[in-house]
Amino acid sequence: MRPGEVIHPKKAQCRLPASGWGLLNLKGGVVTAGKEWTDDGGAYEVHSLKRRAAKATRLQEHRTARQVAEFLRPLGFEVTENVGGTGVVGLLRNGDGPVVMLRSDLDALPVREDTGLAYASTVRATGADGQEVPVMHACGHDMHITCLLGAATLLAESAGTWSGTLLAVFQPAEELARGAQDMVDDGLFERFPVPDVVLGQHVAPLPAGTIAYGSGPIMAATDTANVVLHGRGGHGSRPESTIDPVLMAAHVITRLQGIIPAR
Structure with missing residues (x-):
C-alpha cells in the first residue's frame, strides 16, 4: 500500500496523504466488537x-x-x-x-x-x-x-x-x-x-471508524533495569552516620519520573 493509493473494499474508499501521519475514516466496512463484521454490500462475517x-x-x-x-x-x-x-x-x-x-x-x-x-x-x-x-x-x-x-x-x-x-x-x-x-x-x-x-x-483509543497510521517507530515498548543502591547501617541515635537506601530510592524515582515532563 503506497502513499496516495486508494483502498476500496466494496464501497469504502480512503486516500492516504503523501507522507506522515494521517487518519482514515471508514464508511463502508464496520467492525463492532463482539458482533458480526459486515459491509453494506453484505456477507463478510467474522462471527x-x-x-x-x-x-x-x-x-x-x-x-x-x-x-x-x-x-x-x-x-x-x-x-x-x-x-x-x-x-x-x-x-x-x-x-x-x-x-x-x-x-x-x-x-x-x-x-x-x-x-x-x-x-x-x-x-x-x-x-x-x-x-x-x-x-x-x-x-x-x-x-x-x-x-x-x-x-x-x-x-x-x-x-x-x-x-x-x-x-x-x-x-x-x-x-x-x-x-x-x-x-x-x-x-x-x-x-x-x-x-x-x-x-x-x-487497537488504540481513537474515534470509532477511524484508523491512524504512520511509518517507522510509532508505538512505545518497555524494558526493565535492575538498580542496586548501597546504604550503610548504624544506630538510630546517630542517623548522620548512616546512609538510608530507602530515601535514596525515593529520590531516584522522583528524579527519573521528572525526565518525562522535562522532555
Missing part, C-alpha cells in the same frame, strides 16, 4: 470472533493458534502451524505481484477481567512461575486476531481485484518480547516468501 478468541498466556497459545488455522484453511490459505512455537502462518498466492505481510499477535495476559461483560474471560492458565492465574486479552490481541482474519477473508473473497502474495502471520509471545524473534529463528523468511512490505496493527 463474534472477539468473544470466542481463546485466552492463552505467552507461548501457551495452542487453542488460539488452532482456531486461527481452522479459520484460514477454508479461505484457500496454505497454513503452517507451530512456527516459532505456537505461531501460525497463512500463505495466499494470487499471481504475480508484491508479497505483503499482515501481522497479528496471539497471546493474552495474566490479568483477571472485571468488565462485567457477558463474554468476559473466565479462563485460568498456568503462569510462568507454575501458579494458576486468571487470563484475559487485556492488550487487545483478540481484536488484532479478529481484524486480521477479517482482512484475510476480504482479500481471499476479492482475489480478482488484486494480484500478489499475502502472508498472514500470527505471532505468539508478544508480551514476552520474544515471539517475533522465535519465528524469525524458526525460518520465517526462509520457509516463506520475503515480504516487500509488512503491515502491523494495534
Whole structure:
C-alpha cells in the first residue's frame, strides 16, 4: 500500500496523504466488537470472533493458534502451524505481484477481567512461575486476531481485484518480547516468501471508524533495569552516620519520573 493509493473494499474508499501521519475514516466496512463484521454490500462475517478468541498466556497459545488455522484453511490459505512455537502462518498466492505481510499477535495476559461483560474471560492458565492465574486479552490481541482474519477473508473473497502474495502471520509471545524473534529463528523468511512490505496493527483509543497510521517507530515498548543502591547501617541515635537506601530510592524515582515532563 503506497502513499496516495486508494483502498476500496466494496464501497469504502480512503486516500492516504503523501507522507506522515494521517487518519482514515471508514464508511463502508464496520467492525463492532463482539458482533458480526459486515459491509453494506453484505456477507463478510467474522462471527463474534472477539468473544470466542481463546485466552492463552505467552507461548501457551495452542487453542488460539488452532482456531486461527481452522479459520484460514477454508479461505484457500496454505497454513503452517507451530512456527516459532505456537505461531501460525497463512500463505495466499494470487499471481504475480508484491508479497505483503499482515501481522497479528496471539497471546493474552495474566490479568483477571472485571468488565462485567457477558463474554468476559473466565479462563485460568498456568503462569510462568507454575501458579494458576486468571487470563484475559487485556492488550487487545483478540481484536488484532479478529481484524486480521477479517482482512484475510476480504482479500481471499476479492482475489480478482488484486494480484500478489499475502502472508498472514500470527505471532505468539508478544508480551514476552520474544515471539517475533522465535519465528524469525524458526525460518520465517526462509520457509516463506520475503515480504516487500509488512503491515502491523494495534487497537488504540481513537474515534470509532477511524484508523491512524504512520511509518517507522510509532508505538512505545518497555524494558526493565535492575538498580542496586548501597546504604550503610548504624544506630538510630546517630542517623548522620548512616546512609538510608530507602530515601535514596525515593529520590531516584522522583528524579527519573521528572525526565518525562522535562522532555
